[in-house]
Structure formats: structure tokens, C-alpha cells
Amino acid sequence: GENVEQHPSTLSVQEGDSAVIKCTYSDSASNYFPWYKQELGKRPQLIIDIRSNVGEKKDQRIAVTLNKTAKHFSLHITETQPEDSAVYFCAAVNNDMRFGAGTRLTVKP
Amino acid sequence: EAEVAQSPRYKITEKSQAVAFWCDPISGHATLYWYRQILGQGPELLVQFQDESVVDDSQLPKDRFSAERLKGVDSTLKIQPAELGDSAMYLCASSQGPPLSGANVLTFGAGSRLTVL
Numbered sequence: 001g002e003n004v005e006q007h008p009s010t011l012s013v014q015e016g017d018s019a020v021i022k023c024t025y026s027d028s029a030s031n032y033f034p035w036y037k038q039e040l041g042k043r044p045q046l047i048i049d050i051r052s053n054v055g056e057k058k059d060q061r062i063a064v065t066l067n068k069t070a071k072h073f074s075l076h077i078t079e080t081q082p083e084d085s086a087v088y089f090c091a092a093v094n095n096d097m098r099f100g101a102g103t104r105l106t107v108k109p
Numbered sequence: 110e111a112e113v114a115q116s117p118r119y120k121i122t123e124k125s126q127a128v129a130f131w132c133d134p135i136s137g138h139a140t141l142y143w144y145r146q147i148l149g150q151g152p153e154l155l156v157q158f159q160d161e162s163v164v165d166d167s168q169l170p171k172d173r174f175s176a177e178r179l180k181g182v183d184s185t186l187k188i189q190p191a192e193l194g195d196s197a198m199y200l201c202a203s204s205q206g207p208p209l210s211g212a213n214v215l216t217f218g219a220g221s222r223l224t225v226l
Contacts, residue, residue: 001167006151032213043200043217044152089151093208096165097142097215099151 002027004092006100013080014108021103023090024072032093033066033073038102039086047088048075080107111135113218115201121224127189130221133182134203142215143176143186144200152200158184159207191225198222 003026013019023033031052036044050057050064050073057064061080066073077084085107090100114133122128134141139160144152155174157165161181169176173192178184188195198220206212 031209034215036217043219045217046214049214093213096154096157096208097213098154099144101151102149 001096002030002092002094002098004090004098004100006090006103008103009101010104010106012106012108015080015082017080019075019077019080019084019105019107021075021088021090021105022072023074023092023100024070025092026071027092027094028068028071030092030094033064034091034093034097035064035075036089036091036099037086038089044089077105080105082107082109111216113201113203113216115199115218115221117221118219119222119224121226122191123226124193125190127187128191128223129188130186130199130201130223132184132186132201132203132218134184134201135205135216138203138205138216139181140204140207140213141178141184142202143184144202146198146200146220148197155186157208164207188223191223193225196223196225 006023034049037047038044048062061078063076087102087104089102141158143155146152155169156176158178176186200220201218202215204213204215
């Protein structure tokens with residue numbers, strides 16, 4: 001089955017800086033790559049996703065890039081704010097949806 | 110906004126007891142997933158349903174866990190007997206279509222937090 005690795009496990013940035021989280025996947029047949037944000041005690045919420053026919057997608061301060069050849073994709077958050085502090089999970093979808101281990105992002109005011 | 114309903118939100122039980130979780134997906138969502146999330150880790154897939162059929166239960170510990178979705182709508186996940194290591198958040202999620210379709214965006218429920226003493 002699909003194996004998703006996510007780095008780093010923790011990330012601390014200063015408010016206003018950028019944050020980048022990277023994921024790799026193993027199954028070249030995976031074709032959909034969502035990112036979820038999970039605040040403490042709450043359910044994961046979809047923040048952005050990308051399909052395999054696209055290399056980059058942007059939504060305001062959030063962007064995702066996909067390199068199918070290298071089988072990796074990244075989440076980019078610009079102009080970080082304290083409310084961006086949460087755990088972020090990437091996922092890769094083939095016959096099912098497998099998640100990375102998560103990145104705890106802390107944005108210091 | 111449509112939501113995935115789960116109950117109970119919290120469950121405390123003693124080891125060797127039976128426990129059951131219920132999930133009602135968004136109306137019209139044919140694909141339903143159960144995930145287990147241990148604190149500090151990513152969601153781990155337990156079972157995936159397409160309508161009433163199990164598509165993938167390869168990571169479900171079948172000696173103690175069972176899942177069903179008899180009418181292809183709501184679903185129940187059961188653990189019997191519960192063990193200390195089962196303490197986790199059990200998340201249900203649903204999507205309109207199967208994973209490889211264009212309707213595979215996943216919506217999560219609030220989860221059922223299990224504590225086994």
C-alpha cells in the first residue's frame with residue numbers, strides 16, 4: 001500500500017515568516033494530495049488539495065506544489081499568523097487515503 | 110454545512126470490555142472510512158467502505174475489531190475486548206465518491222475519544 005512520509009515533525013517560525021512542510025509518497029499511481037489542518041482537540045479540516053494533473057495550486061497565503069517525477073509534494077504558508085499554529089497532515093490517495101505522521105507548526109507572535 | 114456525525118464523543122471503559130462507535134456520514138456519501146489517531150500521530154486507516162461493501166480492512170485488527178455498514182449509510186465500529194493500547198481518537202470520514210474519483214474530498218467527523226483503563 002501507499003506509504004507517506006512527512007517532514008519536519010515540528011516547525012517553529014516567527015510571525016510573518018514562511019513555513020514549508022514536505023511529504024513524499026511511494027505509489028506512483030496516487031493521484032490526489034490533500035492537506036489537512038488539525039487544531040488541538042478538533043477534527044482535521046481540509047485546507048488545500050492538488051490533483052496529479054496540476055503542478056501547483058494557490059489559495060491566498062497557502063500553496064501546494066507537486067513533483068510527480070520525484071513523488072513529493074509540499075505545503076507553503078506565507079506571512080504566517082499565530083492562528084496558523086496547528087498540526088498539519090498531508091495525504092496521498094490511490095485506492096485509499098493514507099496520511100503522513102503530521103507536522104506541529106508553532107507561529108510565535 | 111453538512112457534517113459527519115459520530116457518537117459517543119467520549120468513552121471510558123475498562124480493558125476486556127466491549128465498546129462500539131457509530132458514524133453517520135454526509136447524506137449521499139458512498140465512501141466511508143474509519144481511522145484511528147493516537148495522540149501525536151497521523152490518522153491510521155482501519156477500514157474503508159464503498160456503500161455497504163468493505164473495500165479495505167487490511168489494517169483492521171480483526172481478532173478484536175469489527176466494522177459494518179449494513180445498509181450503506183451509517184456505520185458501526187466495535188472493539189471486543191478492549192485493550193489498553195486501543196486508547197485513541199476514532200475518526201470517521203466520508204466522501205461522495207471513491208478515492209480515485211473526482212469526488213473524493215474527505216470530510217471528517219468530530220471523532221470518538223476512547224480511554225481504556
